[in-house]
Amino acid sequence: MKIESRLAQIGSIQEPVTGAVSFPVYQATAFRHPRLGESTGFDYARTKSPTRAVLEEAAAELESGDAAFACSSGMAALQTIFALFSQGDHLIVSLDLYGGTYRLLERIMSRFGVTTSYVDTNDIEAMDKLLQPNTKAVLIETPTNPLMMITDVEAVCTWAKAKGILTIVDNTLLTPFFQRPLELGADIVIHSATKYLGGHNDVLAGLIVTKGKELSAEMAVLHNSIGAVLGPQDSWLLMRGMKTLALRMERHQYNATRLAEYLQGHDAIAEVFYPALPEHPGHDVQNRQSSGNTGIFSFKVKDARYVEPILRHIRLIAFAESLGGVESLMTYPAVQTHADIPEEIRRAVGVDDRLLRFSVGIEHADDLIADLGQALEAARREIAGEVTA
Numbered sequence: 001m002k003i004e005s006r007l008a009q010i011g012s013i014q015e016p017v018t019g020a021v022s023f024p025v026y027q028a029t030a031f032r033h034p035r036l037g038e039s040t041g042f043d044y045a046r047t048k049s050p051t052r053a054v055l056e057e058a059a060a061e062l063e064s065g066d067a068a069f070a071c072s073s074g075m076a077a078l079q080t081i082f083a084l085f086s087q088g089d090h091l092i093v094s095l096d097l098y099g100g101t102y103r104l105l106e107r108i109m110s111r112f113g114v115t116t117s118y119v120d121t122n123d124i125e126a127m128d129k130l131l132q133p134n135t136k137a138v139l140i141e142t143p144t145n146p147l148m149m150i151t152d153v154e155a156v157c158t159w160a161k162a163k164g165i166l167t168i169v170d171n172t173l174l175t176p177f178f179q180r181p182l183e184l185g186a187d188i189v190i191h192s193a194t195k196y197l198g199g200h201n202d203v204l205a206g207l208i209v210t211k212g213k214e215l216s217a218e219m220a221v222l223h224n225s226i227g228a229v230l231g232p233q234d235s236w237l238l239m240r241g242m243k244t245l246a247l248r249m250e251r252h253q254y255n256a257t258r259l260a261e262y263l264q265g266h267d268a269i270a271e272v273f274y275p276a277l278p279e280h281p282g283h284d285v286q287n288r289q290s291s292g293n294t295g296i297f298s299f300k301v302k303d304a305r306y307v308e309p310i311l312r313h314i315r316l317i318a319f320a321e322s323l324g325g326v327e328s329l330m331t332y333p334a335v336q337t338h339a340d341i342p343e344e345i346r347r348a349v350g351v352d353d354r355l356l357r358f359s360v361g362i363e364h365a366d367d368l369i370a371d372l373g374q375a376l377e378a379a380r381r382e383i384a385g386e387v388t389a
């Protein structure tokens with residue numbers, strides 16, 4: 001069955017008692033045993049919970065994995081994955097990384113003796129040089145956020161397999177609707193389901209999807225032992241959001257392309273970073289490994305003085321962190337999402353004071369263009385001294 005149909009039907013035929021089309025929220029944390037040595041399959045909700053189980057089954061299937069684990073946030077999912085590693089282990093990680101993942105690795109995992117090297121994951125030679133006998137995994141984001149750099153997932157997986165290490169892919173920005181890293185050879189996929197999968201800026205959640213029996217069994221132990229699991233209400237909200245994922249992603253992609261093209265032609269804009277644009281350096285790899293583009297892109301204004309007035313004058317587009325929801329949000333990575341990344345690393349990858357990130361929602365593209373247009377014009381007038389702020 002096509003992915004659109006599978007998404008729309010999540011949970012709809014799994015409730016045998018009443019036939020409820022929307023799978024119920026099972027709030028119970030304890031489950032009665034029929035008799036000694038017998039179980040309904042549910043014992044205690046941290047280990048397995050009915051509403052969460054339906055979500056996890058759907059997530060595993062959508063990502064072509066063997067098992068999925070719903071967590072209380074994307075960061076909880078990453079922490080659960082990192083618990084695979086032990087003191088003395090080493091990780092190789094994408095250079096232009098989500099700020100929270102960087103903070104978790106540098107402030108917390110480092111205290112447990114897990115070290116990390118950051119690299120452009122398209123540069124296999126550089127990754128070879130960083131490889132140590134204790135290297136256990138490579139973690140990639142593609143596209144990266146905020147600079148939208150594309151990594152060839154298959155190339156990294158082939159390299160990692162040859163070296164006997166795991167490949168972990170953060171698939172938050174594309175979702176299984178557009179990209180399925182496990183089909184390209186990855187071992188683990190992680191999602192901040194708070195973003196596109198939930199899609200409405202109203203539920204915080206994370207997902208882990210694993211490939212392979214042994215790895216899936218190990219992850220089940222970690223998920224249950226750490227206990228950062230997703231509650232029943234949030235599991236239901238996430239499933240509810242996922243049912244419309246296909247429609248939303250198509251519209252996000254369409255709108256982002258329209259807006260990126262608009263900004264490319266605007267004389268206040270220096271550069272637009274969006275893999276759907278033919279001149280993007282990752283365009284061909286992106287087209288090969290994904291069936292579409294995310295709704296996020298970033299752009300640089302020519303003059304940093306534009307940033308403050310743009311963020312003050314946008315009306316329909318909200319100045320807010322996060323991404324992937326139906327509402328358009330704009331953020332300033334250097335002082336918000338990426339503030340925890342040291343300035344020299346930020347500058348080296350290009351996250352500077354002229355960069356804005358745009359999570360394009362599902363509003364009408366004409367309205368978004370009009371809003372951004374008036375904000376840019378208001379900013380221009382202030383900078384030119386025609387009006388005062």
Ligand SMILES: *Cc1c(COP(=O)(O)O)cnc(C)c1O
Binds near residue numbers: 195206
């Ligand atoms: C938001 C985000 C995370 C963290 O997820 P939370 O749900 O906020 O904990 C991890 N990776 C990426 C790419 C993200 O955008």
